[in-house]
Amino acid sequence: MYVDFHAHILPGADHGSPDLAHSLRQLWAAKNVGVDTIVATPHFYLESGHTAEEFQSRRDRTYEALVQSNTTGIRIIKGGEIHLSYDLPTLEGLEQLTIEGTNWILLEMPRGIWQNWIADAIGYIESARKLRVVIAHIDRYEKSMQENLLDMGYGIQVNAENICNRLQRRKLCKLFKTGQAHLLGSDVHTDPVQSYGWFQKAVKILGQDGETAMETARSILDEIPS
Template sequence: MPKEGIYDVHCHIIPGVDDGASDYEETKRLLQMEYNQGVRGIIATPHFRFQMFETPIEHIKEQFVLAQRAAAEISNDLEVYLGCEFHVNMEMTEMLKAGKVSTMAGSRYVLTEFSENSEVSYIRERIYALLSNGYKPVIAHIERYEATRLDLNFVEELDDMGACMQINADSIIGKEGFFIKRFCIKLMKYDLVQFVGSDCHNMYDRISRVGEAYSYVKKKMGETYANNLFIENPQKILKDAKRRKER
């Protein structure tokens, strides 16, 4: 594992705000698991989805302080940043501009989720809406959507538009099945992946395996490629956030 540590850009470790960590103790256990796997930077991404996850941003920020406290108790070199897994809707750009949901660590990057059966035209239009308003969409677990899984050309189109692709650690190492793993390998070989996230939710059936995924990608694609996905690209998010803050 690299000395500087790897990053997890998609996880549900803030206590009591979505279907992720239920309380402070579970948050701390998840963070300890991440730390043990070599993770030193985490973007916590609680869900926002109409009629399912609509936790007010004020409460999320209050609970996020608890995640920061838990991280500090584990180690002073474990950093946690606030983001959101934003399920797309027709009001999303207005919500982002109003600060009702968080971008990734305060950057232009937005972790963007679709329904698994979303149509190509809807995905294309909503990604364009984010890009045209100055945001940088990171499409969450790109391997889950039928529209992208069945058409690599569409993934390439999204990449050409300026979107980024994120895949889940479990998908890379085969926990979601052989065909999903094979698709993830194909995405990496065609250089159509920019980020990996654990998408961890709890200490039972949805744990973090981001360290295991890093080791697999390093073995399969080489250390330079693995460091790009797990370190350098996440650092671009943080650098972008810093530039925006300094304006």
């Protein structure tokens, strides 16, 4: 059974699932390929005026709507995909943006090339705010951004779709093989059958490293009180 560490499945929470019916189709598509646990990761953009309180309220409301209609047996865990901005490290309530029940936070990097403030910002989140960082979809960033993030040694999540891409497959598989990448996500938004088809295929391409990624995800989520 699989853990999807990055998924936009909460109905109306962001530009992923637009409504409950779509969210349920996402869950059944996940169920059909063997996913039993999904971290729901709606977007958070401080620069768009979001607050931690608003985010938590939106996440809780949409989570409850989905859980009440979920008959798949899939465990849904509240998380977030938190866009890194210059002011994020000092945000009041930053701890509310973590994967609930843990001190892990999934960070999406700003667009463009590497900038030195990024290292300072992530370092502050870890050292001063005492949160543990996972970098979302390393495969989507510009080369200098990827290289610097990998050198920093944080948790790294990869999107299944790009492991299935022949142009990226070898490089991304190597990241898992060498222990530089740790977690797999569907990053599902609109087409659940395609996204979870890629997810299943990516786990098979990774082989034993895919199983290790699932074990790593479960070890993080085991921190959540039952």
